[in-house]
Amino acid sequence: MANNKKHHFVPQFYLKNFSCDGKSISLFNKRSVRKVFSAGIKTQCYRDYFYGKDLKLENWLAKVEGKVANVFKKIITSQAIPERKDEMYEDLLLYIAIQASRTTYAAEEMSQVRDLSSDKRYSLNESESAHTALQYAMRMLPAYYSLSSKLIINHTKEKFITSDNPCVFYNILTEKLNISGGSHVNSLGLKIFLPISPELMLVFYDQSTFKLGSKKVRQIELNDLSDAVALNKLQFVSCEQNIYFKDKAYDPMKLHHAIKKYYKVQKLEVLGKTSKYGVNANRVDTRTNLKLSILTLKKKARLILKSRDEKAFMEGRDTELTNQYIQMFNQSLKSANNDSDFHERCLELAKFKSMQMLEKG
Structure with a gap:
């Protein structure tokens, strides 16, 4: 069992894509403001058990x-x-959902939610927080199917970097309106960025509000240096401690100083407490004043910004899915085995959303 005690919350296979030799990686620690060259990949992004x-x-x-x-x-x-x-594609969506919720950052978010709860019986240790965060990710899996996806191919000299919290949820609309709640997986206007190598980045996005690249082409050729820099800034704000990069000549200090005003001082924004459900809170959204030449607001997004329609965000990107979740949650409250039943219904709903999106083409 001792051989399996190092549990990596960012997989080693993933970090190797940002390594020169498959064994070591260069990093920048945001807290100590220090660069380390040739750090062992095996010793990165893990906790014992x-x-x-x-x-x-x-x-x-x-x-x-x-x-x-x-x-x-x-x-x-x-x-x-x-x-x-x-x-x-199914495997890819599952991984995105899991990676977003398997890190120490996500576990601490979940722990803080429970600590803020009005019922102190439900405090969690680190392992329990990680379990709960991943359980939540599986329940939200259906919402990932309503996102479109593209691959960004980086041709600039500013190569992509990654971090110990690499899956970045970003919402330009809620940022412009200065409201919270834009990081929920069913949020209107959501974009998810995940670099998978220094040259490639996956992006999942709400097609109803944004146009990303050319309409019918799933690859985006990135030639604008400022776009690559803007995308790398996301990792600096999202990360817990470490930024990872392949090129030893890369200078992380420049971006660190340019973007540190956006660093988060807390993970959760408490909206209120209730005696029935404990605490109502939103994630503190990642914000960098993101501007990309490859991204264009559609008419729907422009109208929302003009009218400042906050209600649209309450209903979610997929309003049908929002109503299905509410219905399932209410049904689970009546069930003796409500937690298990709700989980199974979510998995069934994911299969349904997958088929639904295939039919839409």
Whole structure:
């Protein structure tokens, strides 16, 4: 069991894409403001028994990683994203959902929610927080299917970097309106950015509010240096401690000083407390005043900004899905085995949303 005690919350196969030799990686620690060259990949982004000593969750995550490692390898080789009908696309969406919720950052968010709860019986240790965060991710899996996806191919000299919290949720609309709640997976206007190599980045986005690149082309050729810099800024604001990069000549200090005014001082924004449900809180959104030449607001987004329609965000990007979640939640409250029943209904809903999006083309 001791051989499996190091539980990596950012997979080693992923970090190797940003390594020169497959064994070491260069990093910048945001807290100590220090660069380290040739840090061992095995010693990065892990906690001892982070997912529990029984290793059940760790072993399941290893299987997911095994599948998606092949997906990433194919994307990097072909410079193309799998089609929705391809099983690899299902594996990719599952990984995105998991990666966004498996880090120490996500676990601490979940722990803070419970600590702020009015019912102190539900405080969590680190392993329990990680379990709960991943359980939440699986329940929200259906919402990922309503996002469109593209692959950004970086041709600039500013190569992509990554971090210990690499999956970045960003919402330009809520940022412009200065309201919270833009980081929920079913949020209107959401974009998710994940670099997978120094030259490639996956982006999942709300197609109803934004146009990203050319309409029918799933690859975006990035030639504007300022766009690459803007995308790298996201990692600096999102990360917990470490930025990772391949090129040892890269100078992280320049971006660190340019972007540190956007660093988060807290993870949650408490909206209120209730005696029935504990605490109502939103994630503190990642904000960098993001501007990209490849991104254009559609008419729907422009109208929302002009009218300052905050109600549109309450209803969510997929209003049908929002109503389905509310219905399932109310049904689960009446069930003796409500937690398990709700989880199973969410997985069934994910299959339904997958088929629905395939029919839409």
